[in-house]
Amino acid sequence: MEAMRREASVLHLDLDAFFAAVEQRDKPSLRGRPVVVGGVGGRGVVATASYEARAYGARSAMSTAEARRRCPSGTAFLGGRFAAYRRTSDVVMALLRELSPLVEPASMDEAYVDLAADSGHDLSVAGVTELGRRLKDRIAEATGGVTGSVGIGTSKLMAKIGSDLQKPDGLVVVPPGSELDVLHPLPVTRLGGVGPATAERLHQIGVKTVGDLAARSLADLVALAGKAHGAGLYALARAEDDRAVVPDRGVKSVSHEETFERDLTDLDVLNREIDSMAARVAERLRASAFSGRTVTLKLRRYDFTTLTRSQTLPQPTDDGRTIAAIARRLLSDAGTQGGLRLLGVGISGLSVYAQGDLFAEDLLTGEPEPLPDVVTAVDAPEPEPEVDLPAERRWWPGQDVRHEELGAGWVWGRGLGRVTVRFEGPLTPPGKVRTLSADDPLLHATDPPDWRTTG
């Protein structure tokens, strides 16, 4: 806990329609046009809609099918290029770290900065306003035109509220002392932690604005939302927020899940899905030198009911086959009746301990314990590498490609054994479209282009 601040020294940055903005930067033909990034399959959901697409009603979390209905033809529906987003995000986070060592990324496109951690800043309202302006300029320049909205205030709460007030490309400093004037007229749903369920309950007792919320007693809110959440709402409504800006929040779990194009029932097929998901989880675990003790299987049935089953091991593991063997057993116990639309495999209870490290085993348990039978089950083979994908799955909209004769471009669409590619890059004018055979040997998937150098 830290003391409440008297100066506007917390900055919140929110990059505008981030995934779509990166796509428009890298794909000149999409600039100024509606772009929707997200799942492009039958059960896909919108991750980000460009402001042009929002004008037609496309929204985050909407099914892609609904977004297709709302947007005009010519709207680009793209799968995500997360390596490209990550690269751009890293550039932005590095700029933030030039302002202060205390930077807390909240996601790829959002971060808090504690400006008080660097004594060099003028924390007057005029001073932080100028700082915000310069930051926005530097971000746009370093990212090739991605814009961000900045809020600055006396707490994380007020900084985040501020960044939301003038989107996109906004800059709002909430002067110390004016917090309640800004906060109380806003709908309660603007507070972090008030989602659909809490909002519905608050509306039922007549609470619509943050001001309405501030008029309720602590006991009322605890009865309505539980102890921790109720107390949190009570404090936020009064602009009481002493949450610290914390860099490097440790990872607590690693998981992978997948919604299938069609519900699956066949246990053999599902077990193979488990094997490949467990392998990906284990790979990420090892890449970050973590092991975990609790394996969780998540499943969503045909009717969207969702449940989890978990088992905790006596000692941590980072082995894909061990994770898969446990998840397989949890699945066979849970059953696949009616069909499953989603499966997920996750691991938590993470530590830096690595299985097979006898010294660490001694440290942890005093002596190595035998694994339970399930862990040594031999029915989980080493997951197979990705084999030849059908053309429909090999190419996906938005993907970066290179044709040995036609040059660099990206996939607009595919189907019926063909793939349509637009040949252009971040620094070229809008390019030409060509339709090629999906198995054209001259066409290859590539890494994302560099927006600073790629013509």
Place this chain on the structure above:
DNA sequence: TCTGGGGTCCTAGGACCC
């Protein structure tokens, strides 16, 4: 063609231990 994927945090009950 309804409803993604990656997470975090909280609650609550039962087991188990002291």
Place this chain on the structure above:
DNA sequence: TCTGGGGTCCTAGGACCC
């Protein structure tokens, strides 16, 4: 014979966030 608490771990589910 009757009657305890507190603390921690595990499991399951739910709300929420981006």
